[in-house]
Amino acid sequence: MNAVTVDRLTKSFDLSSSRLRVCAVQELSFEIGEGRIFGLLGPNGSGKSTTIKAILGLLTPDRGSCSIFGMPSQMPSSRSKVGYLPEGPFFYKYLSGIELLVYLGQLGGLKRSQAKSRGLELLERVGLEDAIDRRIGGYSKGMLQRVGLAQALINDPRLLILDEPTAGVDPVGAADITRLIQEFKDEGRTILLCSHLLSQVEKVCDEVAVLSKGRMMVSGNIEDLLLKNESSCRVRGMDAESIDVLKKDIERLGGSLEIEKSRKTLDELFMELVDPEGGKADE
Amino acid sequence: MSCLWSLWIRKGEKRMNKVSFGGEWSVRRAYLVGRNTFLEAVRLKLFYALMLMSLFALGSSFLLKEFNFGSSELKFIADFGFGGLTFFGSVMAVVLTAQLFFGELEHRTAITLLAKPMRRSEFIVGKFLGVGLGLFCFVAAILSSLVLALWVRETSLAALYPESFGDGFGIRYFDLLGFGILQVIRLAMLSSLVMLFASYATSSLFSIVMGMMVWLIGQLQYLASSSIGQIESAFVGGLLKVLSLMIPNFHLFDLGDRIALGEVIVAADFLWIAAYGSLYSLFYISLAALSFRYREL
Numbered sequence: 001m002n003a004v005t006v007d008r009l010t011k012s013f014d015l016s017s018s019r020l021r022v023c024a025v026q027e028l029s030f031e032i033g034e035g036r037i038f039g040l041l042g043p044n045g046s047g048k049s050t051t052i053k054a055i056l057g058l059l060t061p062d063r064g065s066c067s068i069f070g071m072p073s074q075m076p077s078s079r080s081k082v083g084y085l086p087e088g089p090f091f092y093k094y095l096s097g098i099e100l101l102v103y104l105g106q107l108g109g110l111k112r113s114q115a116k117s118r119g120l121e122l123l124e125r126v127g128l129e130d131a132i133d134r135r136i137g138g139y140s141k142g143m144l145q146r147v148g149l150a151q152a153l154i155n156d157p158r159l160l161i162l163d164e165p166t167a168g169v170d171p172v173g174a175a176d177i178t179r180l181i182q183e184f185k186d187e188g189r190t191i192l193l194c195s196h197l198l199s200q201v202e203k204v205c206d207e208v209a210v211l212s213k214g215r216m217m218v219s220g221n222i223e224d225l226l227l228k229n230e231s232s233c234r235v236r237g238m239d240a241e242s243i244d245v246l247k248k249d250i251e252r253l254g255g256s257l258e259i260e261k262s263r264k265t266l267d268e269l270f271m272e273l274v275d276p277e278g279g280k281a282d283e
Numbered sequence: 284m285s286c287l288w289s290l291w292i293r294k295g296e297k298r299m300n301k302v303s304f305g306g307e308w309s310v311r312r313a314y315l316v317g318r319n320t321f322l323e324a325v326r327l328k329l330f331y332a333l334m335l336m337s338l339f340a341l342g343s344s345f346l347l348k349e350f351n352f353g354s355s356e357l358k359f360i361a362d363f364g365f366g367g368l369t370f371f372g373s374v375m376a377v378v379l380t381a382q383l384f385f386g387e388l389e390h391r392t393a394i395t396l397l398a399k400p401m402r403r404s405e406f407i408v409g410k411f412l413g414v415g416l417g418l419f420c421f422v423a424a425i426l427s428s429l430v431l432a433l434w435v436r437e438t439s440l441a442a443l444y445p446e447s448f449g450d451g452f453g454i455r456y457f458d459l460l461g462f463g464i465l466q467v468i469r470l471a472m473l474s475s476l477v478m479l480f481a482s483y484a485t486s487s488l489f490s491i492v493m494g495m496m497v498w499l500i501g502q503l504q505y506l507a508s509s510s511i512g513q514i515e516s517a518f519v520g521g522l523l524k525v526l527s528l529m530i531p532n533f534h535l536f537d538l539g540d541r542i543a544l545g546e547v548i549v550a551a552d553f554l555w556i557a558a559y560g561s562l563y564s565l566f567y568i569s570l571a572a573l574s575f576r577y578r579e580l
Binding site for chain 1: 307311312315316319322323326390391392394395396397398399400401402577579580
């Protein structure tokens, strides 16, 4: 069974300043298999957050549907196996880290004692063991992201939806979060990851979808998408003097010829898709 | 102070954990949201500012008792207490409800909560319960102070003028308790109305302005209702009657004057007014839950 199914999702909003409607997402379809890490990419305003909100049942689609583990997203029980880290998380300033986790854990169905022991374990796991009893109002941006990750995990979800988990986090913290995401995958969780940190997406995701102006530009296995349609040639075992005669008789000289598909980076693919003119100008 | 609140609500939580929650609508989740909303309410400076202002109004009655324009001193003190309770309580009901509801939307904490397997109606009911508990604490604090002030003054006056208190004390303290319960219901009713506006409004200011307007209209509604009978057109009269039913009659809850004058309020009156306020609150909260269900976050 797919963890997430988005089927021809279309959603538009009224512009408050006029009678116009802006189409945030148009005929979007994709599926996320269980245990996979799926990267949802796109520039600002491309419809990523709308898609996530529709998956979580926070928005009603104009057309199409979303489901989580086969249950329609509009049903509250479909979210019983979901952990969500919102973009730029903001939590109750007056609660401590552990109080927040206990509160949200209880809302997800845990007993107080269970929520507390799991909360303590998670805060330690995300590196907040020294800030367990500190008020969230005193947390830095990076700490907020970490406590956000912990709260997303408090009910032991099978599906994690992470919206910009590394926004505002320093490089060391971002590397830590990337490691955690990999660990979550190893635990068998399905992850839907929205991130502008493309190197992170490239490192951890199995599949990606790139959105632009509410439409799907491309989606699929990340390795397939990054392979170029051209081949490159690499010669090994040659010294500098032999390079001149290389072109004429490689095999006679005993060198080896390797042919491999060259690979572009996710940044290159992203720019090609969402800003093709900019890509050409750079060339 | 916060620790005391926390201890108090922790006891309630233990009781809630023992309840078996069948079906999808969870009383426990509504309770948890209510508990957190209450904690947020009692951490707001506004809560204490309005409470202090109300106490100040009560305290000022002692300073201004020389200007009582012929009414008895005890009634003068009671009027100030009831006035402060009603006015500042209503302001608190309107502002607290709007602030605590929109705080969750503006800071997007509502999204974190509603991404859990939680129904939107549970969220609305939880917010209402939390605000209601805050209002209950406000009324309890002000009413206790009023009772204390009246008792101290009545005791001292009885010692000074025993002939005037020959039949015992004039204030019916038990009725004050009933009055307090009715004020909590009245403020909860106002809060449920503001919750209805907030469930679809895009700004807290709109909800506050609408809440204040409805409070004023509801306070004066009885005047309009009494003149509806004089309208000749049956259609216009009927329409106005329906419109007047949409906004509750807040004046019904103004029993302070009658209590201060020593009038006996029969239990049936108390019960009828309590049922009236509770039904209106239930109606508005149901509408708010329905409206919030379709709101896009």
